[in-house]
Amino acid sequence: MTVENDSTLVPLQGSPLREVALVEEGGEPRARDIDIAERLGLARPRNIRKLIENNRQELEAFGPIPLLRGAKSGAGRPEEGYLLNEEQSLLVATLSSAPNAPAVRAMLIRTFVVWRRGHLEHASFDMRAVGGMVKRILAKQLHELVPALVREEVASQQHAVIHGVSAGQVIEMAGIGERKGLRGLARFASNRLRRFHAARGVAVKIASLGSSQAYVFDPATSREWLANGGKVELQSKAAERRGQGALRLV
Numbered sequence: 001m002t003v004e005n006d007s008t009l010v011p012l013q014g015s016p017l018r019e020v021a022l023v024e025e026g027g028e029p030r031a032r033d034i035d036i037a038e039r040l041g042l043a044r045p046r047n048i049r050k051l052i053e054n055n056r057q058e059l060e061a062f063g064p065i066p067l068l069r070g071a072k073s074g075a076g077r078p079e080e081g082y083l084l085n086e087e088q089s090l091l092v093a094t095l096s097s098a099p100n101a102p103a104v105r106a107m108l109i110r111t112f113v114v115w116r117r118g119h120l121e122h123a124s125f126d127m128r129a130v131g132g133m134v135k136r137i138l139a140k141q142l143h144e145l146v147p148a149l150v151r152e153e154v155a156s157q158q159h160a161v162i163h164g165v166s167a168g169q170v171i172e173m174a175g176i177g178e179r180k181g182l183r184g185l186a187r188f189a190s191n192r193l194r195r196f197h198a199a200r201g202v203a204v205k206i207a208s209l210g211s212s213q214a215y216v217f218d219p220a221t222s223r224e225w226l227a228n229g230g231k232v233e234l235q236s237k238a239a240e241r242r243g244q245g246a247l248r249l250v
Contacts, residue, residue: 017103019111023083025066029115030083031108032068033092039107040098048092052082055095062087086112164205164216167193174226174234182241189234193217196225 020035033052037045052059059065066083084092086108093104165173167190176182197204197217205216226234 017100017107019107019114022111022115023068025083028085029112030066030085031089031111033082033084036084036089036092036104036108039100039104040093040096041100042096042098048096049082051092051095052084055091059084059088059091062091164207165219165222166207166214166216170217170222170226170230171234173223174231176234176238182238185234185237185241188237189230190215192230192233193222193225196228196230197221200224 017039020031020039022029022031024030033048034045037048040048042048052065056065063085065088068081068083089108089112090105093101093108098104167186170189170193171182171185176185194204194215194217200221202218202221204218206213207216222230
């Protein structure tokens with residue numbers, strides 16, 4: 001690493017350090033080498049290009065260094081200079097032995113941060129498209145998450161006393177006492193109850209009796225489901241199973 005050693009540095013003497021003007025190149029903010037040199041207080045600002053050339057390999061580890069070619073003035077050669085990205089600008093300010101280097105690094109950090117914030121604030125989004133995308137993602141996550149939550153709750157309750165009602169008891173709560181000819185009704189009720197519990201964020205437990213297992217539902221949530229159409233669904237399904245057609249609702 002080569003360190004610039006300019007014995008004729010011009011200290012800032014406590015004067016405020018002006019921010020450099022950033023140039024956008026390829027969608028990326030960059031600082032002119034000569035501007036950084038002036039803030040560093042180099043008596044000969046163009047000497048910063050020697051520092052860049054001597055440390056080019058290290059600087060190019062953070063990307064290419066574009067050459068800025070200005071307009072030709074008079075009979076002289078056109079003004080040239082390097083455009084440095086954020087990492088390269090900070091590295092140059094670190095490699096320099098200028099006493100103003102710490103203040104320049106702080107200024108560069110603030111300048112690049114302000115540039116990024118300004119571009120983020122002016123970025124436009126189609127919020128309806130974003131909203132639709134978020135809904136699809138959440139729906140997919142819930143579809144995958146709810147069964148896992150049920151399994152986790154079941155595992156945590158395996159050795160506890162479980163209180164609740166079974167699908168058969170919920171069927172009885174719906175006023176369906178006689179179960180003859182209603183094969184499959186308990187499974188129908190269980191599926192509807194599990195979805196309703198998941199929508200309400202209420203855990204469903206599992207009770208074990210020997211080798212048999214059954215879902216156990218929260219009584220209050222089950223009554224809520226019955227009141228919100230579950231009772232009608234069960235009665236209609238029971239009538240369908242018995243071949244009587246849909247019940248006439250009064």
